[in-house]
Amino acid sequence: MHHNPIFIENLSYVYPDGLQALAQISLQIKATERVALVGANGSGKSTLLQHFNGILLPQNGEIVVGEYRMAPQNLQAIRNFVGLVFQNPDDQLFMPTVLEDIAFGPMNQGIVGDRLALVCHRAMHSVGLDPDAFGDRSTNNLSGGEKKRVAIAGVLAMQPEVLVFDEPSAQLDPRSRRQLINLLRSLPQTQLIATHDLDLALELCDRALVLSEGRLVYDGPSADLFYDAAFLESHALEMPLSHSRPYCQLNHRPALQVLRSR
Numbered sequence: 001m002h003h004n005p006i007f008i009e010n011l012s013y014v015y016p017d018g019l020q021a022l023a024q025i026s027l028q029i030k031a032t033e034r035v036a037l038v039g040a041n042g043s044g045k046s047t048l049l050q051h052f053n054g055i056l057l058p059q060n061g062e063i064v065v066g067e068y069r070m071a072p073q074n075l076q077a078i079r080n081f082v083g084l085v086f087q088n089p090d091d092q093l094f095m096p097t098v099l100e101d102i103a104f105g106p107m108n109q110g111i112v113g114d115r116l117a118l119v120c121h122r123a124m125h126s127v128g129l130d131p132d133a134f135g136d137r138s139t140n141n142l143s144g145g146e147k148k149r150v151a152i153a154g155v156l157a158m159q160p161e162v163l164v165f166d167e168p169s170a171q172l173d174p175r176s177r178r179q180l181i182n183l184l185r186s187l188p189q190t191q192l193i194a195t196h197d198l199d200l201a202l203e204l205c206d207r208a209l210v211l212s213e214g215r216l217v218y219d220g221p222s223a224d225l226f227y228d229a230a231f232l233e234s235h236a237l238e239m240p241l242s243h244s245r246p247y248c249q250l251n252h253r254p255a256l257q258v259l260r261s262r
Helices: 045-052 072-081 098-108 113-126 144-156 174-186 198-204 222-226 229-234 245-250
Strands: 006-014 020-029 034-038 060-065 082-085 162-166 190-194 207-212 215-221
Touching: 006 045, 020 045, 020 060, 020 215, 034 045, 034 198, 045 060, 045 082, 045 162, 045 190, 072 082, 082 144, 098 113, 098 144, 113 144, 144 162, 144 174, 174 198, 190 198, 198 222, 207 222, 215 222, 222 229
Parallel strands: 034 190, 034 207, 082 162, 162 190
Antiparallel strands: 006 020, 006 060, 207 215
């Protein structure tokens, strides 16, 4: 396992229409960390996520993933190292059955036969899906939470060291969201979780990154950030529900003192 599986230095990206989506982003993510990436719409989150496994290549600056510098000749190795789970599972699921979908990635890696079956079954078990019950199901006939788990299993089957999630709790009902949080907590991989769900971020991630208009404006403890109402508001973010004053009063908890972020 790499000590710093993600290293980014002075990453900038300008779209063809002249929009500066990222401006001089520098950060490192350590092995086994779970890091929240938050920011209002248009802050650059999606653009940054697409740099993690080479959907977009750096225009300026450098990205190193594991031991691989982000460059066209390294993309296959990087995509085996970093698994990206899209916001909408329907963008990720395209084979007729659950098992075929989960097997697609490892088959492209050259895994076949008993080894393929083992990898797929292990991935399904790790997301709480019984291969016997779900393997032959059509992905069209699954609930939103089940689709999300199949999408995650398909990425896990490729045995990445880093998992990148784009809005993992989007469109999930409260029970599926709780199951997702428990699932992400159970996974051993390094995780970067881009989310508008600040309660999920606070619950899962000790560290948070805030993007605002393409710049990294905060990199530090989640607890400090999510108690700082003024800082969040200045970057068009809402306090987590669990920290807002009405919620605290409703639950007979004192509203905690606001901390200044560093």
